Amino acid sequence: MKKVFLLSLVLLLTGCNITVLDPKSETASEQAFLITFSFWIMMIVVVTVFILFARFVWKYRYTNSRKHILPKDVKGNIKLEITWIIIPVLLLIILAVPTLAITYDQSPEWTKESEDAGIEIDVTGKQFNWLFRHRNGKEEMDKLVIPEGESIILNLRSEDVIHSFWVPELGGKVDVMPGKELTYEIKHPQRGTYQGKCAEYCGLGHTDMTFQVEVVSTQAYAQYLHQ
Amino acid sequence: MERVMIMRKQEAELFQDKKVGFFIYLGVEAVMFAVLFATYMIFTPAGSGPYPSDVFQAEMVLLSSLFLLSSSVTLYVAEKGIQARKGKKTLLSLGLTLGLAIVFLGLESYEFYTFVQEGYGLSTSVFLSSFYVLVGLHAAHVTFGIGWMIVLFIHYVRPNVSYSLYKEKQTIFSYYWHFVDCIWVFIILIVYLPYLV
Amino acid sequence: MKLSVFGYELVIPTDIIAAWVSVILIGIVAGYIIIKKRKLGVVWDYMKTTNHRKIGILYLLFGIIYFFRAGVDALLIRTQLAVPNNDFWVFQGEKYNELFTTHGTLMIFFVAMPLLLGLMNIAVPLQIGAKDLAFPFLNSLGFWLFFAGSLFFNIAFFLNLTPEVGWTGYAPLSRAEFTPGAGTEFYVFGLQISGLGTIFTALNLIVTIIRHRAPGMSYTRMPLFAWASLITSFLILIAFTVLAIALYLLMFDRLFGTGFFSGDEGDPVFWQHLFWIFGHPEVYILALPAFGIFSDIISTFSKKRIFGYGTMVASIVLIGFLGFMVWVHHMFTVGLGPVVNTFFAITTMAIAIPTGIKVFNWLFTMRGGVIHFTTPMLFALGFIPSFVIGGVTGVMLSLSAADFQFHDTHFVVAHFHYVIIASTILGVFAGLYYWYPKITGYMLDEKLGKWHFWTFLIGYHITFFPMHITGLEGMPRRVYTYSEADGIFILNAISTVGAFLMGISMLFVIWNVYKTHKKKKKVSGDPWDGRTLEWTVSSPAPEHTFEPMPVIHSMDAYWYAKVKNKPLPATTNVRVKPLERDSIQPFCIAMSLFIVSTGLTFRWYWLAILGGVMLFALLILRSITDEREDFYGKSDDHA
Ligand code: HEA
Ligand code: HEA
Ligand code: CUA
Numbered sequence A: 001m002k003k004v005f006l007l008s009l010v011l012l013l014t015g016c017n018i019t020v021l022d023p024k025s026e027t028a029s030e031q032a033f034l035i036t037f038s039f040w041i042m043m044i045v046v047v048t049v050f051i052l053f054a055r056f057v058w059k060y061r062y063t064n065s066r067k068h069i070l071p072k073d074v075k076g077n078i079k080l081e082i083t084w085i086i087i088p089v090l091l092l093i094i095l096a097v098p099t100l101a102i103t104y105d106q107s108p109e110w111t112k113e114s115e116d117a118g119i120e121i122d123v124t125g126k127q128f129n130w131l132f133r134h135r136n137g138k139e140e141m142d143k144l145v146i147p148e149g150e151s152i153i154l155n156l157r158s159e160d161v162i163h164s165f166w167v168p169e170l171g172g173k174v175d176v177m178p179g180k181e182l183t184y185e186i187k188h189p190q191r192g193t194y195q196g197k198c199a200e201y202c203g204l205g206h207t208d209m210t211f212q213v214e215v216v217s218t219q220a221y222a223q224y225l226h227q
Numbered sequence B: 001m002e003r004v005m006i007m008r009k010q011e012a013e014l015f016q017d018k019k020v021g022f023f024i025y026l027g028v029e030a031v032m033f034a035v036l037f038a039t040y041m042i043f044t045p046a047g048s049g050p051y052p053s054d055v056f057q058a059e060m061v062l063l064s065s066l067f068l069l070s071s072s073v074t075l076y077v078a079e080k081g082i083q084a085r086k087g088k089k090t091l092l093s094l095g096l097t098l099g100l101a102i103v104f105l106g107l108e109s110y111e112f113y114t115f116v117q118e119g120y121g122l123s124t125s126v127f128l129s130s131f132y133v134l135v136g137l138h139a140a141h142v143t144f145g146i147g148w149m150i151v152l153f154i155h156y157v158r159p160n161v162s163y164s165l166y167k168e169k170q171t172i173f174s175y176y177w178h179f180v181d182c183i184w185v186f187i188i189l190i191v192y193l194p195y196l197v
Numbered sequence C: 001m002k003l004s005v006f007g008y009e010l011v012i013p014t015d016i017i018a019a020w021v022s023v024i025l026i027g028i029v030a031g032y033i034i035i036k037k038r039k040l041g042v043v044w045d046y047m048k049t050t051n052h053r054k055i056g057i058l059y060l061l062f063g064i065i066y067f068f069r070a071g072v073d074a075l076l077i078r079t080q081l082a083v084p085n086n087d088f089w090v091f092q093g094e095k096y097n098e099l100f101t102t103h104g105t106l107m108i109f110f111v112a113m114p115l116l117l118g119l120m121n122i123a124v125p126l127q128i129g130a131k132d133l134a135f136p137f138l139n140s141l142g143f144w145l146f147f148a149g150s151l152f153f154n155i156a157f158f159l160n161l162t163p164e165v166g167w168t169g170y171a172p173l174s175r176a177e178f179t180p181g182a183g184t185e186f187y188v189f190g191l192q193i194s195g196l197g198t199i200f201t202a203l204n205l206i207v208t209i210i211r212h213r214a215p216g217m218s219y220t221r222m223p224l225f226a227w228a229s230l231i232t233s234f235l236i237l238i239a240f241t242v243l244a245i246a247l248y249l250l251m252f253d254r255l256f257g258t259g260f261f262s263g264d265e266g267d268p269v270f271w272q273h274l275f276w277i278f279g280h281p282e283v284y285i286l287a288l289p290a291f292g293i294f295s296d297i298i299s300t301f302s303k304k305r306i307f308g309y310g311t312m313v314a315s316i317v318l319i320g321f322l323g324f325m326v327w328v329h330h331m332f333t334v335g336l337g338p339v340v341n342t343f344f345a346i347t348t349m350a351i352a353i354p355t356g357i358k359v360f361n362w363l364f365t366m367r368g369g370v371i372h373f374t375t376p377m378l379f380a381l382g383f384i385p386s387f388v389i390g391g392v393t394g395v396m397l398s399l400s401a402a403d404f405q406f407h408d409t410h411f412v413v414a415h416f417h418y419v420i421i422a423s424t425i426l427g428v429f430a431g432l433y434y435w436y437p438k439i440t441g442y443m444l445d446e447k448l449g450k451w452h453f454w455t456f457l458i459g460y461h462i463t464f465f466p467m468h469i470t471g472l473e474g475m476p477r478r479v480y481t482y483s484e485a486d487g488i489f490i491l492n493a494i495s496t497v498g499a500f501l502m503g504i505s506m507l508f509v510i511w512n513v514y515k516t517h518k519k520k521k522k523v524s525g526d527p528w529d530g531r532t533l534e535w536t537v538s539s540p541a542p543e544h545t546f547e548p549m550p551v552i553h554s555m556d557a558y559w560y561a562k563v564k565n566k567p568l569p570a571t572t573n574v575r576v577k578p579l580e581r582d583s584i585q586p587f588c589i590a591m592s593l594f595i596v597s598t599g600l601t602f603r604w605y606w607l608a609i610l611g612g613v614m615l616f617a618l619l620i621l622r623s624i625t626d627e628r629e630d631f632y633g634k635s636d637d638h639a
């Protein structure tokens, strides 16, 4: 168990190889920060428990010399018990602060007019394709082209069941609902080509409901719109 | 004599078990109806389809409520009767309760029937769907109660059923019936009233 | 495979054929053994029994059978996911979707639930000094309803009608427009019937614990497993009732054309709310009894009283209470808005606190003790660190913005297998080894038990640890394959190896049970040097227990009596024991609901009505054959 954990530590330290921890937009960076930050706080908890665990199990194990010991009864210890209420509360408060800030900023919402100006794109999910519709009416199936560095505002809606829009490098998921339009914002994507996928189980073709995202320069995007 | 006392005590213990169990069961029923009330409130009025006040008829609700709620009174009399060991009083008021329940069920079936005739069926709109699943489930409870009362009559005449056992059975039934009535009050308050006044 | 019957072309997938063949073979072997050893009487006896220990055995038996079945599903899942672009047998697309639906539903409803209910059924009455559950008939009915529901759900596979909506059955996918076949009906009715049974059993346990404790067994002296069972039962009453209504509405949507969960007029999110108002408390329903088992075991094998009994009880209550306030953490990406998301993020994080109290109290129970590494204790020791890993990933998931990335990936799969297997599955194994003498009179082999423990624990970490990383690499749940470019091949292959190691570990259990029953070495009533009342009765627990009834003056009274070398005080002046009489009626009632469901599923309404008539006839029959009739009024005349 310990070994597995060390392995994971190494992997997470070299986290830049892991997709989600190697973000390519501001939105995803904030999320990656939250993940790494919470990971380290959780490591404090895990390491504390593991050390106590290993120590107690080793020290108080049954041995021949301890055969006839009748352990003293301890009913409890209010001071200790309060300690392990207070410390977790503090850790959770530390965690809650960035969580609240980022969640407030990022949560997808049912049709709200976005205050920020940005590139608006209508996304329609249906079994088992994605249709992207740009402001000037240009449509493309399963391929999303967006300009780098801008705010991308997605208006998502489904024609049938629930899907979920996800490009790991650019940001978290937003569900795509029938009958309701959701708005989600991806801030400042970086140039590159990424895989997008449907993250909500939606039936037979769920696995294959993928799409391509190309983040291109602003000029290239303008060109693309008029192709 | 002592034997009788022990017996009484043991019966009381068993009855208390049953009572506690049954009250918990009614708690389960309450959660069930609460979820259905919530469903009704979420979906009513529906975006499309008829508006509730176009569907409901005040007289119908008033009339059926009259019958169902008075059945709680007659059942109460039956409880008094069984406690005082007045066989006739018990049977008579229980019979009256049964009658009132049957009339209620008839009226409610008629109400549903007229709704459907007017084109307000189960799947016409989400409002009507949630109306039917809620009020329909209540009607199913009334139906079950009617069956239960009939079985009570059977028990009354069966030689194997002692007085104390019969009393228990009727008491448990009366909890059920008052509960069903209570749900009806909520149905009036939540389902009908907001759209009839 | 294609068959041509009377000119019809029938396509039967080979996995279905394999299932039929294996079930028929197992059936023949089982039937042969039963008849050869003249055990038909035993089967009949168990079908009629109302004794809590025997019903508990039935729960455990079927829980374990379904564990093997759902485990085989898990191995098939892992085989298909072992390498990129795999084409294993038939398990791509539709068949894969059926696979994880069956695996998840079976594991949660038909493995974890019956195993826990079985242990509660056996141990709780013995721990609190009750002579049986308060309502023996209802107990039997509860089991047979569970059985009928599980049978109904399982039959779907043999008819090639397996549901494929995930264990969460999200609408509108679960509505008839998108899953028109009868498959989803099996999900709806299977859960409905078995859920009803679970509610009855929970009710029964509550009344038993409230009203049937031994004299002096106050709430402050009750073993923690009994406490956990009590709180869990309350959670069941609320959670399973909400599920029942959710399924009731879904049934109307599917069969009678209503639109509660449709995308146009209804609201698919409403299903999610209902499902998770059930679903989240459900995960604590799975965890709390396991916590109770571990508390008793850790205390027993550290030879020390539990540390902080009061806070242990308080934290169970608090977890149960908070469990109803966090359900939206499964729905962060649904778009309920920032206020809702943050509110539920915070309530979710708060659950870490009472859970933490428990973890540290367990640790400090061991401190200063003398820890005996018996098999049950090993499982308890394996639980603590594993559960903490799973718990902290839960806290990471609860950070709503981070969950936008985690949601519906294998990170979530890793989280919940960590917590569920650490708590429920290890807890059930611990409980099985611990109470096996009380259940059967034999002690399971310790050496094989330890082999089982180590292979299972190692396999479990090898299987699920890599999934954290594949999740972060962008692997969604419920997909049957991935490409080489995703860079997750090695990690998935490791997972698969681990899964097979877990499979192998289960073979030790089979071997162990076989060996134990071959040896037939009886043990005493108190083989573990226990602390609680179940160890005062003989092994296996007889049908008439606690005669005379012990009188309790402290927590762990039996232990302190042993320490002082004095017998427990006892009394014969006790309340009447629950009335019971063997009856086949519970079985028949459950089967009539099975018939109703079959009728509704295939729209054979005549059959549904027939089943309904049968049900009511049986209820009347039950009413006039009430065992109370022979007991009541011996002192009294007729009405
Ligand atoms: C036994 C079952 C079980 C248990 C006990 C838990 C416990 C917890 N779970 Fe888990 N969960 C599931 C079973 C369980 N879960 C399942 C089945 C799913 C997926 C369902 C599906 O989608 O199919 C799920 C999914 C799930 C999600 C949704 C993920 C998603 O789909 O996006 C979330 C999000 O918040 C979550 C959070 C938590 C938290 C915070 C706890 C907490 O209770 C954990 C608390 C424990 C600890 C934290 C460790 C001990 C504490 C300490 C040592 C004290 C100090 C700690 C701190 C200061 C942090 N769980
Ligand atoms: C109690 C709950 C529980 C338990 C114990 C398990 C146990 C296991 N689960 Fe479970 N799992 C769920 C509950 C559970 N699971 C749920 C709720 C889901 C979500 C479903 C959904 O998405 O809808 C899920 C989903 C799920 C997935 C994700 C599928 C996907 O999203 O694509 C995977 C993938 O690896 C997996 C693997 C495993 C494995 C390897 C085990 C192993 O621990 C299994 C170990 C057991 C065995 C291996 C069987 C033992 C024996 C033998 C095989 C003996 C050999 C046979 C003979 C001699 C005849 N599970
Ligand atoms: Cu669309 Cu999954």
Ligand SMILES: [Cu+2]
Binding pocket: C279, C280, C283, C326, C327, C329, C330
């Ligand atoms: Cu949850």
